[in-house]
Amino acid sequence: MADTAPKSFPAPLARCLGELEKLQGIGHKSALRILYGLLARGPEAFNSLAESLQAVPLLVERCPECRAFREAGQPCPLCQDERRDRSALCVVESASDLSLIEATGEFRGLYHVLGGLLSPSKGVRPEDLGLDELPARLKARAVTEVILATPPTAEGEATASYVASLISAPGVRVSRIGFGIPVGSDLQYSDSQTLSRALTGRRDYR
Amino acid sequence: MADTAPKSFPAPLARCLGELEKLQGIGHKSALRILYGLLARGPEAFNSLAESLQAVPLLVERCPECRAFREAGQPCPLCQDERRDRSALCVVESASDLSLIEATGEFRGLYHVLGGLLSPSKGVRPEDLGLDELPARLKARAVTEVILATPPTAEGEATASYVASLISAPGVRVSRIGFGIPVGSDLQYSDSQTLSRALTGRRDYR
Incomplete structure (x- = not known):
């Protein structure tokens, strides 16, 4: 066709x-x-999909603090949740990556959703990613660990490096998520860069 | 996830x-x-998709004659096209199947879009598929060939058989599209029912 x-x-x-x-x-x-x-x-299928789409820009906004999506005018379910660990903050590229991390259940701290990655060629500057406000937020929340969870691409690494450079306060641990062989996969299927990261990122076994 | x-x-x-x-x-x-x-x-993406969806039930309707989709209130581009062969009519299950047949360029006649297949268990009756009006339409258009292009499934065959039973006028050829081995495929990959149809549907080679 x-x-x-x-x-x-x-x-x-x-x-x-x-x-x-x-x-x-x-x-x-x-x-x-x-x-x-x-x-x-039939017609109802078109209309109900259209209505649900139109509701999104009207009823959803970014939390001014963590920049994740929340219902407009409502408290952010992440920032305002008293049960979350306020001493840890995870920096992610997108709301989609936030959801993936939430789904693991491994992290119960706060987030900073960049909404992109630094890219001089695309004109994406630190202030476009809310990074101008990040140091003040870390101080206000008394964050003691920042986890850099941007992807292992050139832009992801550059962004991680820039975020790390913003954090100068002593006593704040800055970590990067681990890269290496996917669980359940075989070394055979990994490219040499991934294997290289797996080797440099090795951990003591016992 | x-x-x-x-x-x-x-x-x-x-x-x-x-x-x-x-x-x-x-x-x-x-x-x-x-x-x-x-x-x-961003917001514009939601709104433009939503608007294009909402326009469909408002601005698109079924042609009362061939039951294909047309712009509301406009002449049907198929039924009203004087260059099409008015002596041949192809019966298809859906507007989607009509598009596939149009894309082959092999058929330049008229259509009857059923909008479903006969199914007593799902309560789909001949009048739901416009079949009550088909004999009068064939007569009015002086159709001399009806091509049954419903799929080779139980319901598709039952519908083809029912449509054939409606056509009693002498001089009207009733044909069924060919079933068999897909072009470019191998007999190895065909199931025995398809191979069986390919054999019963064999044609003289020279």
Whole structure:
């Protein structure tokens, strides 16, 4: 099938198809399948999806402190949760990475969601990632450990390095998440850079 | 990751995630990826997708004759196209199947889009598929060939058989699309029912 809307397609369907094709991970065929699925379900399917989409920009905002998403006007469920460990702060690239870390259950501290990575070429500066306010926040919250959980890419490493440089207070531990062979995987399938990180990041066994 | 919205998710995001998960072929992880992709693109991404979705039930309708989708109030681009062959009519399950047939360029006649398949157990009756009006339409259009292009499933075959039974006029050819080994495939990969259809559907080679 050609990668354009079928010729007999009414304009509103073609426009909707184009919007669906912009979604992350959705190509032409998936967008067509989604559209025909909605058509088969009827008008209500279009309307309820549209309403749930429109509600997001109206009812969701970033917490001004940790920059994670919260219901507009409501207390942040992370920053305001008294049961969380306020001495540890984890720096992540995105709300999506925050969710992945929450799902492990290994971390019960606070977060700083960058919403991107430093990139001079893309014009992303420290203040775009809320990093101008981070030192004051660490001091106010009396944070004693900052975990750098940005990805092991060039931009992720540069961002981690920049965040580390902001933290000068004595007694604040700065750590980086571990990189190496994925659990359940085989050394055979790892590239040499990953294996190299696994070796430099080795830990005492006993 | 658990197959529910992350715990710290604001309710409007969780609702939107739930709607995205209802889409054809979209599971929990794809829905999350789509949602985070939209969040990264900002409010405009949510609104333009929502608007294009809401336009569909308002601006698209089924042609009362062929039952394909057309712009509301506009002439049907298939039924009203004078260049199409009005003596041939192809019966398809869905608008999606119609698009696939159009994309081959092999058929330039008219269509009847069933919008489903006969199924007593699901309560789908002939009149739900526009089949009560089909004989009059064939007569009015002086159709001389009806191609049954429903899928080779139990319901598809039952529907094809029912449509064939409606066509009693002498001089109207009723044909069924061919089933057999997919082009470029190998007999090794075909199941025995497909191979059986390929044998019974054999054609003279010279």
